[in-house]
Amino acid sequence: MALILAKALIITLWLSVVFAIFGIFVIIKRMAFFSDGIAHAAVLGLAIGFTMGLSNNIIIIILESIIFAILIFLLEKNTKINPDALVSIIFVISLSFGLIILSSQKGYQPELINFIIGNPLVMSNFDFYFILIFCLLTLIFIIFNFKKILLVILDPTEARLININSYTYELVFYIFLALSVVLGIKIGGVMLITSFLILPPTIASFIAKSLQDLISKSIIIAVVSVIVGYMLAYLYNFPVSASIILFSSIIFILMFFNKYLSNYK
Amino acid sequence: MIALEVKNLTVRLVNNPIIQNLNFKIKEGSITVIIGPNGAGKTTLLKTIIGLLPYQGEIKILDGEHKSMLSSIGYVPQVYTVDNFLPITVKEFLYLSIIDDKNFNDKIDDVNKYVSIAHLYDKKLNQLSGGQLERVLFARSLLNNPKILILDEPISETDISGQEEFYVVLKKLNQEKNITILIVTHELSLIDNFASHVLCLNHRMICDLPAKELKGDVLKKLYNKDLFVYPFNNKK
Ligand SMILES: Nc1ncnc2c1ncn2[C@@H]1O[C@H](COP(=O)(O)OP(=O)(O)OP(=O)(O)O)[C@@H](O)[C@H]1O
Ligand SMILES: [Mg+2]
Numbered sequence: 001m002a003l004i005l006a007k008a009l010i011i012t013l014w015l016s017v018v019f020a021i022f023g024i025f026v027i028i029k030r031m032a033f034f035s036d037g038i039a040h041a042a043v044l045g046l047a048i049g050f051t052m053g054l055s056n057n058i059i060i061i062i063l064e065s066i067i068f069a070i071l072i073f074l075l076e077k078n079t080k081i082n083p084d085a086l087v088s089i090i091f092v093i094s095l096s097f098g099l100i101i102l103s104s105q106k107g108y109q110p111e112l113i114n115f116i117i118g119n120p121l122v123m124s125n126f127d128f129y130f131i132l133i134f135c136l137l138t139l140i141f142i143i144f145n146f147k148k149i150l151l152v153i154l155d156p157t158e159a160r161l162i163n164i165n166s167y168t169y170e171l172v173f174y175i176f177l178a179l180s181v182v183l184g185i186k187i188g189g190v191m192l193i194t195s196f197l198i199l200p201p202t203i204a205s206f207i208a209k210s211l212q213d214l215i216s217k218s219i220i221i222a223v224v225s226v227i228v229g230y231m232l233a234y235l236y237n238f239p240v241s242a243s244i245i246l247f248s249s250i251i252f253i254l255m256f257f258n259k260y261l262s263n264y265k
Numbered sequence: 266m267i268a269l270e271v272k273n274l275t276v277r278l279v280n281n282p283i284i285q286n287l288n289f290k291i292k293e294g295s296i297t298v299i300i301g302p303n304g305a306g307k308t309t310l311l312k313t314i315i316g317l318l319p320y321q322g323e324i325k326i327l328d329g330e331h332k333s334m335l336s337s338i339g340y341v342p343q344v345y346t347v348d349n350f351l352p353i354t355v356k357e358f359l360y361l362s363i364i365d366d367k368n369f370n371d372k373i374d375d376v377n378k379y380v381s382i383a384h385l386y387d388k389k390l391n392q393l394s395g396g397q398l399e400r401v402l403f404a405r406s407l408l409n410n411p412k413i414l415i416l417d418e419p420i421s422e423t424d425i426s427g428q429e430e431f432y433v434v435l436k437k438l439n440q441e442k443n444i445t446i447l448i449v450t451h452e453l454s455l456i457d458n459f460a461s462h463v464l465c466l467n468h469r470m471i472c473d474l475p476a477k478e479l480k481g482d483v484l485k486k487l488y489n490k491d492l493f494v495y496p497f498n499n500k501k
Contacts, residue, residue, distance in 0.1 A: 027350050151361045154348060161315060162364050162409060163336045202350075210387075211353040 007128050008120035008240070012187045012226050014135040016196055018180055020222035021142055021215060023197035025173065029153045033084050034072065035194045037091035038065055038178045039185055044098035046115055050105055056126055061182050068094070069178035073171050118189025118241040131183050138176055149173055188241045199248040200225070206255045221248065267328060268293040268413050268445035269314065274322035276306070276313050283309045285469050291462070293327070296439055296446045298456050298476070301466040302488055307449045308343050310466065311417050315340050327412060336364070339411030341402045341419040343449070347391045355393070355401050356386040364409050372408055379434050380404040395422030403431070407438070414438070416448040432459055453484070
């Protein structure tokens with residue numbers, strides 16, 4: 001039991017650090033809905049994996065998310081369809097398709113529920129090491145390319161002038177984001193995973209004095225939320241993901257009032 | 266040497282030809298002012314030169330192929346939208362644009378000798394005034410030692426003393442670093458004592474003249490109206 005808990009905590013911490021940083025880009029680029037869409041669309045991957053009787057449907061889900069990330073990226077660049085509408089269409093097609101496939105299978109319900117609300121306590125060894133290595137690679141990718149990704153997102157014109165290949169960087173960012181989101185489903189579930197991206201940077205932005213400060217505070221807030229969330233879950237038998245998000249939401253609300261009400265004093 | 270050469274340039278936006286069949290050359294070390302009415306295609310021309318828009322025709326920068334020479338350009342856009350969420354400081358913002366990280370502090374110190382921005386380093390980008398932001402964007406355009414500066418109404422919100430300072434700095438950059446300058450402005454009165462060359466644009470090229478030779482009749486043709494702008498109105 002202790003081992004399961006430790007593993008779950010480690011994975012949640014790693015992922016939430018990745019999310020705390022990626023979230024900064026997601027907020028600037030207004031991609032929260034992209035993240036939500038990719039998460040929902042992953043139900044199709046789950047259904048396919050389940051039907052094929054695969055014990056590790058994670059591979060199918062990853063492939064699916066890469067395909068969707070590239071598809072959304074290409075359609076966004078080459079058509080005039082509004083990006084939100086695009087994500088929405090792709091996500092409902094794959095979600096409904098996934099649900100129909102699943103409903104034809106027996107015994108899919110527990111799996112689906114874990115998928116929807118997230119449960120880091122149910123995790124195969126394969127998933128554990130896979131996510132661990134993925135987080136490591138993602139963090140390395142972010143550390144070496146942070147400046148370039150941020151400039152591409154913040155000011156594509158300037159990025160282009162200083163010879164950064166915006167197209168490639170943006171595409172790689174879409175893919176990494178989609179991958180983190182579907183792997184994050186293990187901890188946050190389809191429904192809550194996007195808030196792991198959005199809440200820590202948003203809370204941090206209330207108090208950050210600089211970009212560097214934003215990054216470190218976003219990470220600290222994410223880590224503290226995970227630890228407190230686990231304690232709440234352990235003490236009161238709450239679902240882990242919901243406890244984490246509930247705790248960060250409370251910080252958000254407090255900070256929000258502190259920031260906006262203090263203007264009226 | 267020729268800093269910029271444009272041959273038979275046509276640019277279409279949503280199938281409307283905004284720029285038609287433009288031909289001009291800009292000499293290295295010159296200061297060229299582009300004037301023209303609102304909607305004439307000035308910004309479109311600059312955006313095409315910095316590689317943002319597809320075009321027909323040919324553009325050469327410093328005798329090299331267009332796309333490969335873009336990093337020799339420093340650019341200040343006409344409008345810059347600052348992100349409200351991101352608490353990035355001015356110094357961090359400048360850091361993003363540095364190609365070679367190693368000598369960042371030396372580089373901003375060097376830029377600071379021309380455009381004083383040290384007092385703004387720790388301010389947040391989204392808390393700057395319009396004029397302060399223009400100062401930062403101008404400083405940023407100098408960070409990677411550009412050979413050509415392309416400026417699109419860079420001081421429309423800068424106060425009068427700042428404007429004067431801006432023109433002095435441009436002259437200095439031009440003389441000390443031999444930077445070629447291409448600037449869009451509506452300040453006609455400055456052409457006479459500041460620029461070496463003037464281009465009048467209204468979708469087509471209306472004039473391509475040494476600055477001293479710009480006269481009232483050309484302006485009348487460009488703006489379709491008699492103008493009383495000193496000092497051109499009494500130069501027939
Ligand atoms: N993205 C766009 N799509 C279609 N038409 C555009 C676009 N951007 C600009 N235009 C049109 O191109 C023409 C030229 O615009 P441009 O911004 O180059 O003018 P300008 O000379 O810079 O004007 P101003 O002095 O007001 O800055 C205008 O008629 C404008 O409506
Ligand atoms: Mg313009």
